[in-house]
Structures are given as structure tokens and as C-alpha cells.
Amino acid sequence: MQSYRLRLKRRRLLLRALRKRHALKPVARRTDAIRPDDILLFATLRNERVRLPWFLRYYRELGINHFLIVDNDSDDGSREYLAAQKDVSLWHTTASYKGSRYGMDWMNWLLARYGHRHWTLTVDPDEFLVFPFCDTRPIRALTDWLDTYEIRSFPAMLLDMYPKGPIDAQPYREGQNPLDIAQWFDSGDYTISRNREFNNLWIQGGPRARMFFADDPHNAPSLNKIPLVKWQRRYAYASSTHMLLPRGLNVVFDDWGGEKVSGCLLHAKFISPLTAKVSEELERREHFAGSREYMVYSEQLSTEPDLWCKWSEKYINWRQLEILGLMSKGNWA
Amino acid sequence: MTVGFVMMCHTELDRAAQVARFWAEGGAPVVIHVDRRVDALANTKFQRSLADLANVSFSRRFKCEWGTWSLVAAAQAGAEQMLARHPEAGHVFLASGSCLPLRPVQDLAAYLAARPHTDFIESVTTADVGWTIGGLDEERFTLHFPFSWKRHRRLFDRYVALQRRFGLRRKVPDGLAPHMGSQWWCLSRRTLASILQDPERPAYDDYFAKVWIPDESYFQTLTRLYATNVESRSLTLSKFDYQGKPHLFYDDHLQLLRRSNCFVARKIWPRADRLYSAFLAQRSAIDATAEPDPVKIDRLFTKAVERRTTGRPGLYMQSRFPHRDRENGKTSAPYSVFQGFTDLFENFDGWLAKYAGARVHGHLFAPERAGFAGGESVFAGCLTDSATLRDYNPQAFLTNLIWNSRGERQCFQFSPRDNQACNWFLATDPNAQISVISGAWAVPLFRSPESFAVTRREAARLQKIELDQINILRSMYVKARVRIWTMADFIENPMELMQTIIDEISPRSTRRLAEVPRLVDLTGFGRFLQNLKNQGMQPRLMGEFPVGDDAQGPSPQRGRPYIVR
Numbered sequence: 001m002q003s004y005r006l007r008l009k010r011r012r013l014l015l016r017a018l019r020k021r022h023a024l025k026p027v028a029r030r031t032d033a034i035r036p037d038d039i040l041l042f043a044t045l046r047n048e049r050v051r052l053p054w055f056l057r058y059y060r061e062l063g064i065n066h067f068l069i070v071d072n073d074s075d076d077g078s079r080e081y082l083a084a085q086k087d088v089s090l091w092h093t094t095a096s097y098k099g100s101r102y103g104m105d106w107m108n109w110l111l112a113r114y115g116h117r118h119w120t121l122t123v124d125p126d127e128f129l130v131f132p133f134c135d136t137r138p139i140r141a142l143t144d145w146l147d148t149y150e151i152r153s154f155p156a157m158l159l160d161m162y163p164k165g166p167i168d169a170q171p172y173r174e175g176q177n178p179l180d181i182a183q184w185f186d187s188g189d190y191t192i193s194r195n196r197e198f199n200n201l202w203i204q205g206g207p208r209a210r211m212f213f214a215d216d217p218h219n220a221p222s223l224n225k226i227p228l229v230k231w232q233r234r235y236a237y238a239s240s241t242h243m244l245l246p247r248g249l250n251v252v253f254d255d256w257g258g259e260k261v262s263g264c265l266l267h268a269k270f271i272s273p274l275t276a277k278v279s280e281e282l283e284r285r286e287h288f289a290g291s292r293e294y295m296v297y298s299e300q301l302s303t304e305p306d307l308w309c310k311w312s313e314k315y316i317n318w319r320q321l322e323i324l325g326l327m328s329k330g331n332w333a
Numbered sequence: 334m335t336v337g338f339v340m341m342c343h344t345e346l347d348r349a350a351q352v353a354r355f356w357a358e359g360g361a362p363v364v365i366h367v368d369r370r371v372d373a374l375a376n377t378k379f380q381r382s383l384a385d386l387a388n389v390s391f392s393r394r395f396k397c398e399w400g401t402w403s404l405v406a407a408a409q410a411g412a413e414q415m416l417a418r419h420p421e422a423g424h425v426f427l428a429s430g431s432c433l434p435l436r437p438v439q440d441l442a443a444y445l446a447a448r449p450h451t452d453f454i455e456s457v458t459t460a461d462v463g464w465t466i467g468g469l470d471e472e473r474f475t476l477h478f479p480f481s482w483k484r485h486r487r488l489f490d491r492y493v494a495l496q497r498r499f500g501l502r503r504k505v506p507d508g509l510a511p512h513m514g515s516q517w518w519c520l521s522r523r524t525l526a527s528i529l530q531d532p533e534r535p536a537y538d539d540y541f542a543k544v545w546i547p548d549e550s551y552f553q554t555l556t557r558l559y560a561t562n563v564e565s566r567s568l569t570l571s572k573f574d575y576q577g578k579p580h581l582f583y584d585d586h587l588q589l590l591r592r593s594n595c596f597v598a599r600k601i602w603p604r605a606d607r608l609y610s611a612f613l614a615q616r617s618a619i620d621a622t623a624e625p626d627p628v629k630i631d632r633l634f635t636k637a638v639e640r641r642t643t644g645r646p647g648l649y650m651q652s653r654f655p656h657r658d659r660e661n662g663k664t665s666a667p668y669s670v671f672q673g674f675t676d677l678f679e680n681f682d683g684w685l686a687k688y689a690g691a692r693v694h695g696h697l698f699a700p701e702r703a704g705f706a707g708g709e710s711v712f713a714g715c716l717t718d719s720a721t722l723r724d725y726n727p728q729a730f731l732t733n734l735i736w737n738s739r740g741e742r743q744c745f746q747f748s749p750r751d752n753q754a755c756n757w758f759l760a761t762d763p764n765a766q767i768s769v770i771s772g773a774w775a776v777p778l779f780r781s782p783e784s785f786a787v788t789r790r791e792a793a794r795l796q797k798i799e800l801d802q803i804n805i806l807r808s809m810y811v812k813a814r815v816r817i818w819t820m821a822d823f824i825e826n827p828m829e830l831m832q833t834i835i836d837e838i839s840p841r842s843t844r845r846l847a848e849v850p851r852l853v854d855l856t857g858f859g860r861f862l863q864n865l866k867n868q869g870m871q872p873r874l875m876g877e878f879p880v881g882d883d884a885q886g887p888s889p890q891r892g893r894p895y896i897v898r
Contacts, residue, residue: 136585141602148578157651188714188737191726192649201654210717217725224651253654257661259644262652309711325648325736331574331641333633 002197010245013236016101017108023095024070024106028083031068031114038065039119039139042110044103046072047280048125050273052081053175055125060087062129063138064121068114070106072097089114097286101239108236115231119143122227122241123265128179129156129227130318131263132329145332146230146261153244154228155252156263158221159185159326160206161315162270162307171272178268184312185266186210187324190223200224200243200250207270207307212296221293225265226252240288261330264321275301334449335361335442336519337422339411341404342430343368343397345603346379349430353389355613359438362388362419366407369396390418400482404516404548405541413529416522423449426519427552432569432599433582435612441568441596443621445519452524452560455514455567456553473545474511475502482545506533506540509554516548517569517599520556527559528552570595570627572634575642580634584608589633595625647736647764649729663762664735668743669838670765673773675746677820678827678850682706682746688846689838691742697734698727698751713737720752727754735764742838749774749798760805765813767806768834771799772820772875776853779861789868799874821876824852 034040041064048055056067067088071079072095082090093106100106107122121139123129131142131154146154161182163170170181190205201224209220225241229249238245254260278297285291313324321327338356342349342365353363365383367376383389392414395407408427415425424445434441445451459471476496480488495501505511520528531537537555541547556563570593572580579600582590584607590598591611601608644653646662655661669691674681686693686706695704703718705711710718714737716730723730735743747767759765774795778788806815814837816830823830827849835846859878866872 133583133585137583138604140604141583144602144604145581148581149576155651186715188733189716189722190650190733191729192651192654193726194654201651203651207715209722210715210719214717214719214722217722253652254641254644255654255656256659257644257655258642258653259640259648259650260652262650309715311711311713311715325645325650328644328650328652329637329640330652331637333580333637 020105021109024091027090044070049076049078112233128266153249158223164308166304168272187313259328334423357386369394402542454518456512514553515567570598594623673770676773684850694745697745749795763812769817819876
């Protein structure tokens with residue numbers, strides 16, 4: 001009964017994505033260049049011009065072959081910049097971010113259309129994937145390995161990174177590694193519960209829960225993400241990249257005591273210019289749950305909060321995250 | 334004399350060609366079997382790329398499917414061709430297209446020349462192999478396997494079940510003792526020729542053609558008939574994980590592989606450019622006498638399998654979230670819970686920190702805030718003292734705290750006044766050491782300036798909570814180390830009781846307790862209990878206290894440290 005309901009839900013999501021495809025107008029379509037075993041990256045963004053050079057560079061070095069990006073009506077030159085990149089296919093839309101389930105309808109459509117049978121990575125421009133051995137092995141080593149084990153999805157928990165001192169203190173320069181500024185994180189204040197309906201884990205905690213949601217932990221942002229999937233056109237992201245349908249894709253954890261392989265998405269959200277971004281986003285009211293998160297930020301940002309505390313951990317590399325138990329090599333050695 | 338290589342290739346032919354060239358140019362003849370499923374174009378290209386090498390030839394092609402006879406047939410054909418065309422080959426080495434030589438050909442040739450009659454083949458009787466996946470070991474030889482495991486899994490399984498049910502068995506040919514082992518071997522010319530030229534071979538082949546995974550048993554069994562000197566190990570370094578899949582080697586394994594002194598490794602990730610360029614560049618002999626020593630690599634892969642199957646105890650994370658009671662360690666390290674001690678003794682925390690050599694927290698689960706050691710507002714892992722955050726998931730708070738402070742013993746105070754959500758978890762956690770002085774919660778009430786009506790109500794509430802908790806601690810499911818004393822019992826001899834607790838926390842410390850913390854003033858406590866009784870409440874957890882004025886309990890030395898001689 002439940003699985004039947006979920007199947008209906010998945011069909012609805014896919015239909016929705018199909019309908020919303022008309023909102024996407026191609027700006028630069030280079031999808032003919034995609035080869036059958038390419039690893040693809042999908043993203044939606046708005047006004048992220050200053051972040052883009054590093055973002056593209058980071059993922060090119062990781063081994064992404066092609067970027068498929070939806071530009072939600074940027075006016076800061078993001079579109080022109082992306083359209084000029086040889087490995088980017090770009091769509092433009094003026095439609096509502098909220099109306100497209102925070103961009104997921106667009107993503108689901110592009111994934112179904114171009115992601116079928118590819119390894120696909122769906123991330124935001126401020127999320128940087130770290131996986132076991134990512135400093136010595138390209139992402140293809142990981143996807144090849146996942147293929148041999150017939151693993152279809154790879155989890156990477158969102159790890160909020162923050163600078164020491166007020167968030168806006170150090171301005172971010174184009175082309176700079178944002179993690180040079182936001183290099184701190186919380187190592188062990190995450191809570192997990194299991195969502196029996198979708199079979200996924202619901203992870204909360206970290207600096208955002210600690211600083212902005214201490215009185216309302218239930219509404220603290222979700223940190224569980226499954227960004228890397230060997231896509232099939234019948235798949236759909238149900239809520240951001242937190243969970244997928246069919247729900248078997250969400251079982252990325254072992255519940256008999258062992259560890260499956262996992263990574264982290266380093267979330268470099270808390271760097272300047274955050275305050276400007278927050279007020280812009282608040283004005284647009286296009287974010288999740290009535291932009292609740294942004295309302296809290298705006299309240300707190302005026303007080304120049306410092307997310308850093310004396311137990312904050314300074315980021316070194318993936319091995320550190322694995323030792324801290326935030327990610328795991330599983331049986332990949 | 335040299336060594337000849339029979340290579341079984343079906344994919345990544347470019348890599349296979351590189352390796353074949355390395356061996357051939359090193360003076361070793363190579364016979365290559367290309368899977369018939371490889372398309373003609375790719376095969377032609379592959380053959381042409383090696384056409385300049387006189388000592389490389391291609392054997393008759395079979396369509397190979399995992400787990401079937403075709404693999405043995407292909408190996409036989411290759412080996413026959415090797416023996417016929419290359420009389421200089423003293424040993425024949427069976428390798429795959431994803432093998433990588435770690436040492437020059439001369440090293441291997443010299444190593445084998447020094448052992449001319451030794452056969453290197455892992456060959457273990459079915460009773461002794463511990464590595465078969467899927468539960469089929471002896472039955473590989475006694476059941477029929479007409480269906481493909483890869484393509485018709487259900488038929489395969491059903492037919493196995495059917496044969497088990499009706500006791501259908503095949504007879505193993507006379508004189509054969511089934512052995513199994515890695516399919517990558519290196520046999521001496523003499524042994525290999527004996528196997529291939531045996532007059533009984535048609536009968537053996539016929540039998541093995543219907544054995545399950547014969548490439549792991551055909552040569553392994555028949556070698557035992559003819560070999561004079563079997564070294565039951567493979568010269569190919571090849572590690573399998575718990576699902577029977579081979580571990581892959583990547584660029585970052587370079588040093589590990591180099592130091593292993595093994596001759597050949599598999600499987601190599603085809604895009605591991607650094608490995609291929611580094612190992613295929615060494616053409617001159619290094620040290621022919623060095624024995625292969627894969628211990629470090631073994632350890633690496635064993636650890637990987639352990640991590641996947643049992644994981645790190647006490648860790649809850651995105652890819653490890655065990656069911657209740659499947660945790661393999663509910664928490665990551667031992668810790669201690671003290672209940673009632675802070676009510677009964679002054680500055681108990683400070684005293685405990687001094688003697689136990691541990692991090693001593695206050696009441697972590699107190700209603701107003703988490704009482705971290707030293708009154709800090711944040712603790713390891715950025716846990717904050719916010720009661721709301723803690724109570725959102727108290728169990729995660731506890732497991733996080735213990736995990737974050739690995740390497741340091743944690744102690745904390747507990748009381749019926751605190752959040753009781755973790756009681757079952759604590760009681761069933763073998764890492765917990767729980768010491769309870771029951772009824773001690775009454776002492777602060779006794780000393781409180783509140784009106785008696787309020788304290789009486791509070792006493793009833795706390796007593797009910799503690800009774801419920803003690804019921805849990807006395808249930809049959811308890812895995813924690815639990816000690817419960819009534820208050821009266823405990824103050825009778827606190828020194829000795831505390832000594833046992835401390836000894837358990839730091840067993841190696843030989844230090845005896847010189848003092849116990851100062852007992853709070855209990856004058857009039859008996860009267861207080863009597864008042865509670867008079868008000869219709871029944872204080873049940875404190876033990877016996879006389880009503881008279883000397884209600885200090887059995888000890889006359891009020892609040893003085895107890896000195897042990």
C-alpha cells in the first residue's frame with residue numbers, strides 16, 4: 001500500500017518535471033558532446049558569478065565531464081560566464097524557484113532527459129563533494145567501484161563550514177577557494193533519525209542547529225544528502241537532494257553495524273557576501289518553508305554572530321573527516 | 334629456462350597489451366586468450382598492436398562466462414599452445430588482462446629457476462577453505478550445475494535446493510581429492526604437461542565441466558595427482574572482499590605494492606596510470622631473492638572488510654545507523670554514571686576527577702542545561718549545553734559525547750531530577766558503569782528551604798521516577814555494570830565501596846583512596862523521613878535511618894574524611 005502510494009508520488013514528481021520543462025530555455029546546449037560514460041553535474045543557481053570559477057575548477061579537477069546548469073534569472077553576469085564555458089550546457093528560466101519545488105522540478109527533468117544511465121552529481125554552487133581518496137583518485141574511480149558492487153547511490157552529508165569570527169569579516173574573492181575562509185566545522189553534534197516512509201536517514205545538527213535553531217531543533221535544516229546517483233529516467237529527487245524515489249536508493253547506510261562508503265558535501269555557505277544574499281533572498285521569498293531559514297539568519301546576522309567555538313575543528317582533508325566518523329571508506333581500500 | 338605467461342583477456346585490451354609487451358620484451362613467451370565475446374574489430378586491433386613481438390601468440394578463443402567450464406577450457410588451450418611452441422618455458426604462469434607485474438621478468442624467472450620442480454598453486458581441501466562465498470564449497474563437486482548463476486540466478490538456486498532435498502549427488506572420479514584455490518597459478522612444465530596429457534583427461538574434463546566454478550578447482554585438484562612439490566600459495570597478489578569481489582589497486586597503492594615484493598598483482602584499476610607507468614618501466618632485475626611479502630596489503634584489505642562488516646563501535650553516522658541491539662557497541666568507550674553521589678557528598682565531582690583520572694561532568698541531563706565538566710557551555714564536537722537541543726535526541730547527545738571524547742574516560746552525574754529518556758539505553762549498554770545510591774535525591778529536599786508541602790510532593794515524584802529506573806536496572810536485559818545501594822548502606826562504608834568503583838574505572842592505578850569526599854550534614858534526616866511518612870508518603874529507597882537526633886546514620890564521625898590505614 002505504502003509502496004503503491006510512493007510510486008504514485010514518484011510518477012507525480014516526474015510528470016511535474018515534464019510539465020516544468022517548458023520554463024527552461026536553452027542558452028548554450030552542448031549536450032551532444034556528452035559521451036555514454038561521462039560523469040555529469042547538475043545545478044541550479046542564481047547570482048553566483050563570484051563563486052563560479054572556483055566551483056567549475058573544483059569539479060573539473062574531480063573529474064566531472066559535463067555541467068548541466070539552470071540559471072534562475074541571474075543578473076550578475078553568471079549566465080554570460082557559464083555560456084562561454086566549453087563543458088557547460090546552460091538553460092535559463094525566469095520561472096519561480098519556489099514554484100518548481102526549489103529547482104528540483106528542473107533538476108528532475110534534466111536528469112531524466114540527459115542523466116539516464118550516467119553517474120550524476122546534483123549539487124549547489126556552494127557545495128563541494130569530498131569522498132574517500134578524493135585527493136589521489138578521481139571521481140571515476142569511485143563510480144567504477146560503485147558499479148562493480150551495483151551500488152546506485154552515494155551519500156554525502158552536508159557539512160556546514162564557517163570562518164572564525166563574524167561571517168562577513170573576510171570578503172570572498174573570485175577564484176579563491178572558499179574553504180580557505182570557511183575552514184571550520186562541527187565534528188560531533190549531529191543527530192540522526194530514521195524516516196521509515198522513505199527509508200532514509202534524517203540528519204540534523206551542526207552550527208546552524210546550534211546557533212540559529214537551539215530553541216526549535218525540529219525545524220533545523222536537514223543535512224542528509226544523496227548527491228551522486230547512477231541515474232535512470234524513472235528516478236526522481238523527492239525533496240531537494242535529501243531523498244529519492246524509488247526509496248531503495250535512500251538505503252545508503254548499513255543497519256547491521258557495518259559502514260557503507262560515504263562522503264561529505266562541504267557547505268561553504270557562510271562566507272561573505274552572505275548578508276546581502278540573505279536580504280535578497282528574503283525579499284524574493286522563494287525558499288523552503290516560507291524562507292524560515294533565511295528569516296532566522298537575517299535576525300541573527302545583524303548581531304554579527306560567530307559560529308566558531310573552541311571545539312570547532314579545522315578542516316584538513318577527507319581522512320580527518322573519516323577519522324571523526326563523518327564519512328566512511330566502507331570496504332573501499 | 335624462462336617462464337611463459339598465459340593471459341586471459343576480455344576487457345581493457347590496451348592495458349593487457351601493455352603488460353603482454355612488458356613480459357614479451359623481457360624475454361618471456363606470452364600466449365593470449367581473448368574472450369570470444371570481444372568484437373572482431375577490437376580483437377584485430379589488439380592483435381595488431383602486438384604483431385611485432387615474435388614470442389606473443391594468440392590461442393583458440395572461447396566464450397567465457399564466470400563460474401563455468403569455458404574458463405578452464407581457455408586456460409587449457411593456452412597452456413597447450415605454450416608447452417608446444419615454447420620449449421624454453423620451464424614454468425607457465427596463468428594471468429589475467431588486469432594483472433600488473435610488480436617486478437621484472439628476470440626476477441620471476443630467476444626465482445622459478447631456483448625452484449624448478451615447485452608448483453605455485455593455492456590448493457586447499459574443501460573442508461579447509463574458509464573463503465567460499467554463497468555457502469557452496471563441498472557441494473561444488475557433488476551437485477549438478479546446468480544453469481548459469483549470473484543469468485538465471487533463480488533457476489540456479491532452485492535446482493541446488495532441489496538436489497539437496499532429494500539427495501541427488503554426483504560421484505567424484507576415483508583418485509581425485511577435490512581441492513580449491515585461487516584461479517591464478519604458476520605450474521612447472523612437468524606438472525602441467527602431466528595434467529594435459531593424462532590419458533584419463535577426457536573423464537576428468539567431463540566431470541569438471543559440470544562442477545561449479547571449475548577454474549578454482551580443476552588445476553587445483555589435478556595438480557595434487559602429479560606434483561612433487563606444491564607450494565600452496567599464488568604468486569599473484571589478489572585479495573577478495575567479503576562479497577567475493579577482488580579488491581582494486583589504485584595509484585595511491587604504489588609504495589605498498591612496491592614494498593610487497595610480489596611478482597604480479599591483480600586487479601588494477603585500468604585508469605591507474607601511475608601504477609602502470611611505474612611498474613612497466615622497470616626492466617632490469619632488482620633482487621631475485623626477495624620473497625613476496627604481502628602482509629601489509631593483507632592488513633589493509635582485512636581492515637576494509639572489518640569496517641564494512643562490523644564498523645566502528647559506538648559510531649552513528651550517515652552510512653552506519655544500526656538497528657537497536659545490532660550496534661556492535663552502543664557507545665564507543667566505557668563511561669561511568671553516578672547517581673546520588675553529588676547529593677550526599679560535597680564537591681564529589683572534584684574529588685572524583687582527582688582519583689579517577691577522568692573527565693567528570695555534572696548532571697549532563699539536568700532539566701535546565703547540560704552540566705559539562707568545569708561548567709563549560711560547549712564540549713567536544715561542539716555539543717552545546719542547551720537542554721532543548723539535548724532533549725531533541727538525548728540518546729544521540731550521549732553517544733556523540735562518548736564518541737567525541739574517545740581516549741578519555743567520561744563520568745557524569747545522574748538523578749531522578751534529570752531527563753530519564755536514556756534509561757533503557759544506559760542499562761543495556763555494556764560500556765556503562767552505573768552506580769546508584771538510592772534515595773539520595775531526598776537529601777537536597779531535606780536541606781531545602783521550601784515548604785514541607787512542596788518537598789513532599791517533589792519527594793513523591795522523584796521516588797516514583799527512581800523506582801521506575803531501578804526496575805529497569807534490575808531487569809534481565811541489563812548489560813551495564815550496575816551497582817545499587819540504599820543511602821543507609823552506602824554511608825556505612827563509603828570508602829570501600831568507592832574504592833571498588835574507582836578500581837574499575839582505572840584498574841592499573843595502584844593508588845589507594847586516602848580520603849572520601851565530605852559527607853553533607855545529615856542531622857535530622859531521620860526526622861525528615863518520618864515527617865514524610867507522617868504525611869502519608871512512604872520513603873522506600875533510603876534504607877533505615879533512626880528518628881532520633883543522632884540521625885547521622887551509623888557513622889558517628891560527622892563529615893570527617895575517613896582515613897584508611
